[in-house]
Amino acid sequence: MPNLDAFAAVVEHKSLNRAAQTLNLSQPALSRKIAQLEEQLGVLLFERKGKKLELTRLGQICYEHAVELGRMERSLLQRIAEHRSSGTSMTIGASLTTLQSTLPDLIALYTRDYPESDIKAITGKTHEIVSLVKEKKVDLGLVASQIDSPDLTCVPLFDDHLCLVLPSNHKWAGECDVDINGLQGLPMILFSKGTWYRILMDDLFHRYSVYPDVKMEIDSFEAILRLVSTCNTATLLPKSYLRQSVLDNNDLVLRNVPELQETTRTTSLLFGSEAELTDSAKTWIRRAKEHYGRVGATSS
Numbered sequence: 125m126p127n128l129d130a131f132a133a134v135v136e137h138k139s140l141n142r143a144a145q146t147l148n149l150s151q152p153a154l155s156r157k158i159a160q161l162e163e164q165l166g167v168l169l170f171e172r173k174g175k176k177l178e179l180t181r182l183g184q185i186c187y188e189h190a191v192e193l194g195r196m197e198r199s200l201l202q203r204i205a206e207h208r209s210s211g212t213s214m215t216i217g218a219s220l221t222t223l224q225s226t227l228p229d230l231i232a233l234y235t236r237d238y239p240e241s242d243i244k245a246i247t248g249k250t251h252e253i254v255s256l257v258k259e260k261k262v263d264l265g266l267v268a269s270q271i272d273s274p275d276l277t278c279v280p281l282f283d284d285h286l287c288l289v290l291p292s293n294h295k296w297a298g299e300c301d302v303d304i305n306g307l308q309g310l311p312m313i314l315f316s317k318g319t320w321y322r323i324l325m326d327d328l329f330h331r332y333s334v335y336p337d338v339k340m341e342i343d344s345f346e347a348i349l350r351l352v353s354t355c356n357t358a359t360l361l362p363k364s365y366l367r368q369s370v371l372d373n374n375d376l377v378l379r380n381v382p383e384l385q386e387t388t389r390t391t392s393l394l395f396g397s398e399a400e401l402t403d404s405a406k407t408w409i410r411r412a413k414e415h416y417g418r419v420g421a422t423s424s
Contacts (some may be wrong), residue, residue, distance in 0.1 A: 127161040130154055131169060131188040212241035214404050217253040217262035219269075221321060224345040225365035226281075226391055232407055233415055241404065250320060257394045261313060263405045265394035268320055268362070279393040279409060281416040286321065286360040286387040287372075288379045291353045297377050304332050304383040311357040312336040316343050324387045325360055332383065349374045350420055360384070364391070 133143040134154070144154040162169050169183035179187060220226045227245060234344075235241055238285060246256060250267045257265040258275050271278045286303055296302055299327050307329075314336075315322040322341075329335055340358055342348050345365055352359045393409055397400060 125166075125320060127157045127189040128186075128193060130157040131161055132187060132194065134158060134170075134177065135183075135187045135190075138177070140177065190296070213244070214264065214402070214408065215244045215262045216245060216264050216266060217246045217248065217255050217256040218266045219250045220319060220343055221268045221345075221362060221365075222266045222391060224363055225284075226268075230266070230412055233411055238404070238407075242423045244412050249318070254394065257396060260396060260400075263395070263402065264408060266391070267394060268389045268391050270390045270392050271394055276394050276396060277398065279395075280390045281412055281414065282364070283388050283390050284362045284364045285389070286324065286384045287363050287366055288381045288384065289349070289352060289359045289361050289366065289376050290379055291356055292375045292377050294356070294358070294377075296379055299379060301380045301382065304328075304334055304381055307336050307358075307381075309333045310336045311339050311355075313340040313342060313348050313355070313357050313359045314333060314338055315348075316341045319343065319390065321360075321362065321387075324389065328383065328387055349376065352376060359370075360387075362389075 129148060130143070130149075133147055134140055136145060137143040140154055140158075144151045147154065149157075152301040158169065165182075165186065167186070168180050169186060170177045171180055207272065216227065223245065232242055235243070246253075246262055248256070250269050250271075253262075253265045253267050254271055254273065254276070257264045258273075265276075268284065270280060282339050288307075290297055296306070314325060317326075336358075339355065340351065342351070345361060348359050349370065351357070371377065393412060395405065395409070398406075
């Protein structure tokens, strides 16, 4: 009802003349607005007593609603403004593996062009990240999995698999390929139980009836890499994390185990309604898709 604001102004100024001046209207034009509102509602809003206007009981009720509607409109506009201004900040929910392997690259990619961005990260297990996205507690989710949910959009970025990592002085360091059966009883440091990659490992071990000697179970990629060299053990880590500089800095080498190709997982971005995404989130998604599309084309 576009004339409610004009009506509220008359009530608050207690004068058609003063309200007309505030609204930059002529007094006859303002009077017509009030008459149109009365006709639309089918009620009398004011009683004219001489030069004074007094609200009727129904006029008072209409005024209270006009005030509430005005408050709601201001709140709406404020929320929209906050949403638009939040384009410089994002909260990303990342599973443990993507937090360590993929998120740093995406942050570097994004902040290269938007250095003033404020990016926050929340970590958790994959199902926890899915819940955070559904509950709109994060703008985007990044998980080492493909999620099938009617409430979410899942954008696959790249496929990844586990690799065998060894100290450079390990007895197999000179071998090109290692047979899966060679892992039987091999001293290893692995991910903690319950993580996606550990589930993949345990499934692989069970399938080939191969059971390594698990010395430690740790959630940190960095800690695993350091301990592998120190303790002269082996480990299995996602290929996406194992840049040559990381291997060189920790005096480690990669060796191929053909069966590890079966541990493929797809790293994906998750989000809810596209209409509710900030401009920054949309840009993040587009940049990620472009980046991994180029990487995939290059690697193939």
